[in-house]
Amino acid sequence: MFIDATPAQINEALERAYSAFLTYRHASGKAKAAFIRAIADEIEALGDDLIQTAMRETHLPAPRLTGERGRTCFQLRDMATTIEEGSWVDATIDTAIPDRQPLPKPDIRNMLIPIGPVVVFGASNFPFAYSTAGVDPAAAWAAGCPVVVKAHPAHPETSEMVASAIHKAVVKTAMPVGVFEHLHGASFEVGKALVMHPRTAAVGFTGSFAGGKALFDWANQRPVPIPVFSEMGSTNPVFLLPDAMDTEAEKYAKMYALSITGSMGQFCTKPGLLIGVEGAGLDHFMTALANEIRQIQAAPMLHAGIAKTFRTKRADVLTQEAVTVEAETQTAFGEDDGIPSLASVSSSQFLSNPALHQEVFGPFSLLVKCQNTDELRTVAAHLEGQLTCSVIGTEQDFREAQDLLSAVSLLCGRLLLNGVPTGVEVCASMQHGGPFPASTDGRFGSVGAHAIKRFVRPFAYQNFPQNLLPDELKDDNPLNIWRIVNGVRAK
Amino acid sequence: MFIDATPAQINEALERAYSAFLTYRHASGKAKAAFIRAIADEIEALGDDLIQTAMRETHLPAPRLTGERGRTCFQLRDMATTIEEGSWVDATIDTAIPDRQPLPKPDIRNMLIPIGPVVVFGASNFPFAYSTAGVDPAAAWAAGCPVVVKAHPAHPETSEMVASAIHKAVVKTAMPVGVFEHLHGASFEVGKALVMHPRTAAVGFTGSFAGGKALFDWANQRPVPIPVFSEMGSTNPVFLLPDAMDTEAEKYAKMYALSITGSMGQFCTKPGLLIGVEGAGLDHFMTALANEIRQIQAAPMLHAGIAKTFRTKRADVLTQEAVTVEAETQTAFGEDDGIPSLASVSSSQFLSNPALHQEVFGPFSLLVKCQNTDELRTVAAHLEGQLTCSVIGTEQDFREAQDLLSAVSLLCGRLLLNGVPTGVEVCASMQHGGPFPASTDGRFGSVGAHAIKRFVRPFAYQNFPQNLLPDELKDDNPLNIWRIVNGVRAK
16 A cells, blocks of 8 residues: 655655755754644644554554653654753853963854754654654754654554644745655665665664664665664563562562553563562562463554564563463453463573573563572673663662662663653653663663754854854853853853 | 783773773762872873873974873863763753652653773874873763773883873772773784773774774674774865955965974864865965965974875875876975975866865865855865864855855864864864764764763663662752753752
8 A cells, every 4th residue: 555665766855855954954943843843733633533543553542542642742842842942952152262372262162963864763662652753753853854754664554644744734834845754665675775875864763673773784884874773672671679579579560560561562661571589579479460460451462463573582482491481361362462471480591591581572571580689680790781670679678789770770771660661751851772782872862852962963163253153152142041151051 | 012912911901991890980070080180190290201202202392292291181180170060961850740640750860871991092193182091081081981092003102101190090099990901902903802892882093084984893793882983084174265365365374384284284183175266366375375385394294104194195186187286395304204285176176086085194285276156065065074174254255155154064073264173172162073984973072071971871760769869860969060850950
């Protein structure tokens, strides 16, 4: 139904995006904010049709999709607020000292400027919030970069509808043609052509390790390499400390059953590893969690391919040596459904078998049983980069776990205590991204202002007269933004 | 005299650096600042011996080296001041809203944390300021990262002396062993082993395109790719606008003669391309510049290899079709000396011949003659990424050159008007770095706080009790740093 873009169409899209860049890069924060807000308005104006289309394409239930649409519009408006306020450009001014000895000091002023057209590959599991008008496009527009979106082949109609909303916003706010381009492509070739095009300045991707790493490798092989922000897999390890297991096992079992199986485990922050110290407390937790998992209703996954991959990867883990199935949903399930399930393994097996470290995308978690708390640290030292890590403990546990917290913080972008990693709050302090292989560049995140900073670079203006400076850097600070002027932070 | 590090020595150095990282990453800003200041003190304590050694190894004159030592100590102390003040960590706090509907809002706090051991390859042309205790090591230590320096093989004794100063500072301020490691290596293998070592978290390099790009490629081929900050070549184009040439040709000719030939043109910001519009004004400028260049005294280059490469690359340009030699120093010169010289070519030849776009590292510049101001923009649109671009013009010129300024800003990290690009001011607003191939990552710079940010990543603490938070993120702001708390910037 949707045909892959041809090489000529890809080229035209990127050339239009580059033309748009030459004007859009100079758009004011207010103008960009109006455009981004108009996108949110137009998405809302699509009404229930959008939800119905997404339900059909993704099998996600209406409340989840309605919530995600709300989050998407919130993200857009939040980004608009950030750029309208304007301080995010990190304006820094050092004024001239003409009579400095031995040499005069020049006037230098610095701010973040956009890098160029950004290609975005949307996520299958967030048809709104990480797709066509998701965080990556919003951040790129906020930065001053046009966006070329490749619709996710699992929800092309949803993507078309959102694209129509964006196109309306482009017209309404008189943005240059090319500030948004929308293409389809199920093939490998379309993705590669988008990354390799000389006008592409950066890439945003959310999805599998294989996909994200391929884009990263292509981008680095270009004559002019470009940054790729791939958010890939994560097992989001959870460390269960002994005193908490002894005193609050049931509370955390209930909490984690929902976190493991919510939206059929199709979150990048789903806790896929639970690591605890053997004993009565952990047994109690495991029994309670197993009981919860058995009650969870199976439901269709996003699409048949994801369901198939889930089953293959789950079977890969369950057939490894010394892995025990602890629970499986007792509800009926069809071929395209996720199967809520829990398995366990000893830490020695886990440490010696990399196959057990892989993400199983879906409602599955593996409990790793350690002999003592030292082994928790050993496991932490052998894990790969993660989006999140969680530690469950009491005050007493934490008093004795400083070394563990320190070791775990090396692994991840977000460390949370006594909670679940699913449910990524959209706020300035969030870090959504982590050390490789969770992301290709853990020095950036994909929420809020951290996301904008992926698509900009610092730029210094030396010895410019006032009339040639951007407003952000003029002496009288017409935008009333926070700046650092001769070392002093001021408005 | 200095023997290449063995694979075992490289491994030991990185393992010590990683061990040091596990404690040094938690060092306070004050402790790190004391260490970095002690390095500056110890470098000064080396006295004239250091200058004499560097003179012998680099052929740079004493005043230049004394100045560079001053700059190096200033950089170190400036970095110390930045981290002691502490606001650079971008602390961002969003406090919990437990009764928010439909879901409680968690407490999330974010700051920049160090990424791990940094390997630094020093520059031949700045034996102090971009070498063993130069910007890259200073920025890494400021960030909280240990540093493994590979001494530049062209000034190993100077590097040893500076290393001894750093080792003294390590002991004096009780820093962990491994926070600084110093290795020698003239071979390809040593560099590769340093980049490929699993404990290496990032690489800083200043030097040739071939060298910097090789490190970048290796780093991206690792199982866990790491960022490489290579500052490579730049021709630092200078656009000469007509009215300025008509009215102030001699002033700019004198200014540029010094900028092209200072330190025998061995600056990464040396202006290697001058682009003007044919006419009496440009002729006047060229004649005046040629006269100045002829008077410039030839002097030895940094080492024989650089002198040889200069001659080869200069000859490459001079033997291209339709290139005219406009001036050459009239002073005597020996085999290892630079040859101050100026050549010219038409813009049509320049545009069609990529060989003319290459950097010639040394006292050489090529004047590109355009038919009209439109051609200036055409040349700008066809240039590669640059550290700096300069535009020389009068008020009248700039009124008519908005499009040119816009086009030129796409090319470079720093754009300066009516000055010379040499002489990189060390201040917060400086951007030293530019789009590829000037740097491997133009989103970062190698001066001031921009340099620290290469070696950190944002990290989110969710639901942490006060006693487990770093001081930067505690409610009562014990470090008195600027933070964004619930959207409000405050101290």
